[in-house]
Amino acid sequence: MSSAASRGVLLGACAGLLLGLNDFGAMWLWLDMASDRWVLLNRVLGLLVPIGALVGAVSAVAVLAVAHVLARIAPARAASYALADAVTLWLSPALVMLAWALFSGGSASRVAGVALWKPATAALLIACAWVGTHLLGLVIRACESARRARILAAMLLVSAQLLIKLNQWVLPNLYDYLHGALALACFALLSVGLGVLASSAQRLRHATASPALGAALLLLSSLWGAHHVRALSSNQNVAVAMLDARACHTRALMLIATPWLPREHPPARPHRPSPRVDPSQSSIARIAPTHSAGAHVLLITIDALRADHLGTYGYKRPTSPKLDALAAESLVFERAYAQAPHSSYSLSSLMTSEYLHETLDLGAPPPNATLATTLAAAGYHTAAFYTLGIFHTAAERLGLYEKTAFGFALHDHQDREPEALTDRVLSEIDRALAQGEPNTLIWAHYFNVHEPYRATTFGTTDIDRYDSEIARADAAVERLVREAKRRFKRDVITIITADHGEEFREHGGVYHGSTLYEEQVRVPLIIHGTGMTPQRFAAPVELLDVAPTVLGFVDVGRAASMRGDDLRGFLERPSAAPPAFSAVIHKRMVVKWPHKLIADLRFGLFELYALDQDPTERRNLASKDPALLSTLRDEVYGWLDSLALDDNPPDDPRVLAIDQGRLGDRRAVPSLVALIQDESADTAMRREAGAILGKLADPKSTEGLLAALSAKQPLVAAEAAIALGRMHHTGGRDLLRNLVLSEDPDIRSRAAVSLGRLRDVAAVPALIDALWIAPNDYEREEAIRWLGRLRDPRAIEPLISLLPESRTRHLVVIALGAIGDPRGFDTLRDVLQWEDHANVRDSTVRALGMLKDPRGLSLLLPLAVSDPTLKHATESLVRLGAIEQGAIGGIDFDKRTRAPGVTRCTEFSDRHDWDYLHRTVCETSRAQVTLHMSLPSTVVQSAGGSVWVMAMRRVDGQEPATVSVQIGQQPAQQVPVDSAWTEARWNVDAGSLSEGRTRVQLNVMPESARLALDHVLVLPR
């Protein structure tokens, strides 16, 4: 046993040495100074060699011990098999962890049946490891001669080396767990290869088995390793390099060790209010260069467009001649930063003017007010054109904005090429003009610069194609700006910007969403308007500032939740501009010109760059300038504190808890629970604590709230009951039934909503009153929703009387549909006659489906055929039984669906009840799928032919796939599919279909692509 341990030490140490040299080889050129390179080599080896020795020793002992036990249990089996079994067992925990990591987080966690996938994948991995170790054992035993053994060792070492390179180059920066697993595999391959090599030489075999040698090496290397662990953060350059994606084995080690590493505990410091400008106090109005109350607003964002690839930002290649010309007569912000290098966070921060990446972490609710809601409240017509692909990351956290479309009245999510997007936006402008040119906010999001880049004007490398897509966007955007200016009769304020940049291995990675270096977070920001003095602004600004600035230009008050600055206030004194912040995963960035700090607060790692002298961020000054480091680090902490707390830190910890709770910080829950139960505290504070606990809905507060039901102060008990109801807890039901009779309009409305949440019809009369007396919009909207869900016909007339109000109309029609009373039908049909807001029309169509009134069928069928913007028309037809009744043909996939190539039909829970059709979905299991459907005579004999509507999405990747759909003997129809649900439509001529069963053949390209299918409907025209 001791000789095995000694071999383990030696082989593990050598494997660690080879991995360390590889990491160093990938990194050393990146470091600036020879001394840093030397420290890096020393540190990487000082960590990997001792860890390798330790892991080698433990593995050897553990494997031999297990093999020994196994050999005893089954003495008839060959000892070598027991050894292979033991190795498999030893690897199993790591494989189980890998399987779990593969199906956690991101889109994988939303895969149907994820609870089964995890153990199944773990079992598969373990089975593969078992087969692999046994095969390797066989091969090793077959190599008896020294020569054969050396050949095998060489093969093992070469494949280990290839795997190391793969680990370093494939998607660095992404999928930490995968790189960790590969690092482990590299280590194992190297150890086995070295072991086979050693065994081929008689003398070496004896030497390595010496226990004294092993023990001495283990001791020495452990001392060496301990020294390096202690010195980990002594050189920031080196510490940062060790977390670089290219040093993937060292990085894996560091990430595994995170929880045990010494952490930075910043000293408590007096809170410093953030240097934001209060627009009402400043002299903005006086110094602002222009001011166009009532102007139209055209917000243009170009996905993944980094600033430095535009001519106006100094790019040499002529990618953007037209935007450059426009910039020459505009305000150009030379250093604008996205608040995150992802579309989802960045665009949501732009629309809400809030640091959502941080505030959602703090547990704050996402603000409801956006640029669109604020302008809509001031009478603007709002329309947005963007793909839902922008919600790819963080969809769960930003679901509110995916659902509400950032508050835009009209929202169109079709994926369009840049030219077609310009056409679509111009048609909306024409529509607004035809309706008397109301003040209009339009947001257009161009997506073609995002990978995959296809255009090849400048060549075929990644950068060439990226630049070629920029040139396409340049032409399309400029045409939009020019035409919008020409067609609108009033002024137009145009903003051109991007959600983030794009990396081309400048810092080892590709795409975006992984780092805070300039290529990923610096974006263009150009503001253009009639009479604006052209000016270039050099100080750093944030996308957060866009909404307040736009609102300032058009003279509309900003929402209270908006945190950005009206940039007009700084145009004449750039030095007053506050620093810019950004964040990704665990890293935070501050730019205070000319310095930039990237801080990883987990490790206490800092990168400090002087952007004026080192624009490509190569020379980390963190160790050289500790004073500057500490100033900028304080900026980061000050910024995070300012998000967590109010600007005036109170002395009373209870006030502090209330402040934190208002910001949605769940850490305040225990203090608030104590406060509401504290009979000696001020009643107003206790009530506030109860109200906040209701909003936070933290299960940890349930017991405290139940106790507070018997508070001596009736108002405190009332808040506790309302809070419990908000959390769907029935503990306060009896009290709520009394509270809905209260004279106080505030208590009565909020109690009604809470009682409604308990599905108690006693809430209905008070909910109806709440439509007029509710203290705020939120409670009022909740009252409308719960009146619908409680399905009480008494609510019909009051709801109908709310219809003239446009702001809540989309909720009212849904409630009317949900109640399901036939009296609602005439009303909804009337709404369709006169309503022209696309989202309200769509909600009405959806409500007609929920109403289940058979008259809806003949009303909706022509609409479903003629108006593709009514997204819910097909859903409503299916709900009304159109397929069963033979009014339309087709399939709504469900659990009973059986077809070749179609598997895994899943029914989603009611949680998804806003997407009725998508509740039943099937997936394809191969490239060819055959569907058989019967076409009713109404469809086949329809004089106008038929419209085919097919809803699907790609489930295994982002890149668009194509489906060719062949109906009977007709020519095939090509339909693009990407990862968001889309309803494709196409027409089929009259007379080309025959009655009865028809074969529909789907061919998916590329063949590996897998689709989720929701429905195929055939509507008569």
Ligand SMILES: [Zn+2]
């Ligand atoms: Zn994006």
